[in-house]
Amino acid sequence: MKEKLEQLKAKLASELNAAVDAQALENLRVGYLGKKGSITGLLKEMKNLSNEEKKNFGMMVNELKQQAAESIAKRSQELKELEIKKEIELMPEFDLTIPTKDDRGSYHPITLVQRECERIFTTMGFNVEDYPEVVTDYECFEAVNVPKNHPARDMQDTYYLENGELLKSQTSAAQNAILRKYGPQLKEKGMPIRAIFPGRCFRNEATDATHENTFFQMEGVMVDKNISISNLIYFMKTMLSEVFQKDIKVRLRPGFFPFVEPGFELDISCLICGGDEGCPSCNHSGWLELCPCGMIHPEVLKEGGIDPEEYTGFAFGLGLTRLAMMKYGIKDIRDLNSGSLKVMSQFTDDK
Ligand code: FA5
Numbered sequence: 001m002k003e004k005l006e007q008l009k010a011k012l013a014s015e016l017n018a019a020v021d022a023q024a025l026e027n028l029r030v031g032y033l034g035k036k037g038s039i040t041g042l043l044k045e046m047k048n049l050s051n052e053e054k055k056n057f058g059m060m061v062n063e064l065k066q067q068a069a070e071s072i073a074k075r076s077q078e079l080k081e082l083e084i085k086k087e088i089e090l091m092p093e094f095d096l097t098i099p100t101k102d103d104r105g106s107y108h109p110i111t112l113v114q115r116e117c118e119r120i121f122t123t124m125g126f127n128v129e130d131y132p133e134v135v136t137d138y139e140c141f142e143a144v145n146v147p148k149n150h151p152a153r154d155m156q157d158t159y160y161l162e163n164g165e166l167l168k169s170q171t172s173a174a175q176n177a178i179l180r181k182y183g184p185q186l187k188e189k190g191m192p193i194r195a196i197f198p199g200r201c202f203r204n205e206a207t208d209a210t211h212e213n214t215f216f217q218m219e220g221v222m223v224d225k226n227i228s229i230s231n232l233i234y235f236m237k238t239m240l241s242e243v244f245q246k247d248i249k250v251r252l253r254p255g256f257f258p259f260v261e262p263g264f265e266l267d268i269s270c271l272i273c274g275g276d277e278g279c280p281s282c283n284h285s286g287w288l289e290l291c292p293c294g295m296i297h298p299e300v301l302k303e304g305g306i307d308p309e310e311y312t313g314f315a316f317g318l319g320l321t322r323l324a325m326m327k328y329g330i331k332d333i334r335d336l337n338s339g340s341l342k343v344m345s346q347f348t349d350d351k
Pocket of ligand 1 (some may be wrong): 031169170171172203204210211212213214215216219259266289290291293294317319320321322333351
């Protein structure tokens with residue numbers, strides 16, 4: 001019996017050496033250690049031995065079993081390493097010193113302008129928030145004082161999903177969530193709510209040089225005790241002079257949005273035609289509607305869990321896509337969504 005055991009051990013060793021892939025190894029494992037394997041079979045032959053012999057022989061077989069399992073695992077590891085080595089040898093040689101072709105593309109002008117606005121507002125203590133593009137009717141309209149059947153809904157037709165949710169038509173859709181998120185800090189620690197939330201918006205409308213069905217806005221809100229229109233004007237002016245790095249002609253006129261009271265339209269003088277003659281980029285008016293804004297309506301504060309008797313705030317909805325047009329002198333908004341590398345490759349400076 002002992003001799004048989006030694007023979008099996010030697011046979012396994014030579015067969016392991018000869019095994020060159022995972023399948024051959026698996027065959028060996030089954031052949032030696034499987035239910036009908038030769039090592040397992042040795043145990044069955046023990047029935048004719050004396051108790052003493054059974055004990056000794058059993059121990060030796062178990063030891064062999066363990067050794068066999070270990071040798072198979074070791075060989076398996078060796079084969080894996082050999083495989084990797086072979087793959088490395090087959091790989092073509094790379095010369096890491098060859099200069100790359102500089103054709104990595106560039107940031108989209110809207111990304112550049114968004115980052116610039118984020119930088120400006122974060123230095124003034126604003127948090128930057130992200131918000132989903134698919135929202136509920138409550139988030140987009142009802143929470144901001146636009147109840148069902150309100151005439152103001154006509155201003156923003158959008159795309160609806162079968163489950164009743166919609167692609168947000170305005171970043172104001174995040175207002176309620178922001179007020180609820182930061183309201184507790186305002187009430188408990190007296191920390192003003194200061195947040196901006198850039199995002200993609202969608203509207204079902206005819207496109208022209210200044211209107212796209214998919215465009216970007218950046219909403220901002222600030223709420224604290226004694227916030228007034230002067231604060232709003234200060235932040236708007238600071239943002240515009242930082243973005244454009246020059247004085248821009250601005251006009252503020254009354255504007256109606258159910259979520260602000262009073263509400264304003266903030267227009268900038270068209271930078272494509274200089275504002276005098278008018279051109280397609282400003283609908284021939286010399287002015288571009290850029291950033292409607294106003295004092296947050298008491299109903300909106302209330303819906304966001306904030307007491308309008310104690311706190312006031314402002315909100316603005318900056319048209320980021322139009323800001324990019326003005327900053328980079330892009331005459332037609334549709335170029336920005338065209339995917340044309342010829343157009344976009346002009347904005348390569350801020351890689
Ligand atoms: C709004 O969307 C309001 N939610 C803004 C607001 C926020 C007002 C907070 C008050 C307080 P409006 O529909 O005017 O308002 O859009 C805001 C800006 O988004 C516009 O001035 C314009 O710059 C940009 N915008 C609107 N529609 C389009 C469009 N189809 N294509 C490109 N830009 C657009």
